[in-house]
Amino acid sequence: MPSVAQKAKKSAKEEAQAYIQVTNQRADKIVDNMAISDRTKKLKVRDYVAQQYRDLSRIHEQRDARVKAVKETAGTNKQATEKRIAEIDEFTNAELAKLHQTFIGNLQAQLSAEQVDQVKDGMTYGVVPITYKGYLAMLPNLTEEQKTQIMAWLVEAREHAMDAGTSEKKHGWFGKYKGRINNYLSAAGYDLKKAGDEWVAREKAEQEPNSKK
Template identity: 45%
Template sequence: MKSVVAKLFLLSMAIGGLNQWTNAQNLNTTAKEDPGYVKVIQQRVSKIVEPLHLKNQDKAGKVQRVIEQQYFDLNRIDQNKQTALSAVKTGTQAKQAEKAEMARINENATASVDSLHPHFVSRLNKLLNKDQVAEVKDGMTYHTLEVTYGAYTDMLPQLTSKQKKQIMQWLEEAREHAIDGGSSKEKHAWFGKYKGRINNYLSKSGIDMKEAEVAWKKRRDSAGK
């Protein structure tokens, strides 16, 4: 019976992916969300929208709602996933079957998130210019791109233009994934993954990253940073 329940959850998640797409396209589900969670998200999004300095209040409100809805949709996908995983864990099926079912649940959740992403970015692009969209993405990811890029260029002043361009390209990719993260841990994990790629790239170019980090720390300590 529990296995059947889990499978029903899987089906609901597959359908949920389409529902999330619809919400991202047309609806705002604020009235259906937990009031406490809504307040937290509204405050968080206000801090993201404020630096845009949008003079048109109608546009500012639309941007606010688009970003809020993205958070609501991502949270709903995560809640559905956790519920489905819990149903599987409390079931009586064999470990191998349980593992396979949990993998399918995670895959469905990822697919739902992936379906949201282009529509969210598209809605932002219709309301904001390129630099403003980038500012929103930075706000949603704690400005980790800016901080990380600054750290690399400060630590390695000898970087070539080509190397700097590659680092920025990978950090932008990391940010693109990170805006879909449901938690700060998930967001930072994406940057951590790409930092590993960057470090390998720089190491292959002949830079001793460990030595560079030690030297950088000494420079910062001397400067009182």
């Protein structure tokens, strides 16, 4: 009969194997939507993406464990606790930046610039193209300069969101940058509430003829 320690070890091993399978499947969904005809290259890219998910999870889990330990052992000196947590976050961000750079370098060695963007969009739920398309539809009179700025901020948000540890935090990065975009557009004279209402009305008007067919 296996001991409690053996069962725990087996369980931990099974959990690790299950997580590898989950990350492989998640990566497969991204890569399967890309036009990569070379099977070897496709598998290599899949492995890069899956490993990136695992490495991100490890870094974020280590960060959370360190912060938890600091809070549990913290005394009454709140300032010292906050300083220690800030140091942990600074270290974590440095690790994430290094991991991000290596990951993108690996992708660029295998894929075109357009395909690398496809991977990035796949890891961030396609928020960049969806949001950009939404701004163009809501504000059809945007200047080329404004379109360029909107896309630049969305792409910047995506770089951060790729490294976030949860879906909520990924969307949080886009929310932050969308706020910046909205402030930029408001300063340029756009009434976003009015534009949004008019966009909804246009969408509704376009759908009504189709519903009568």
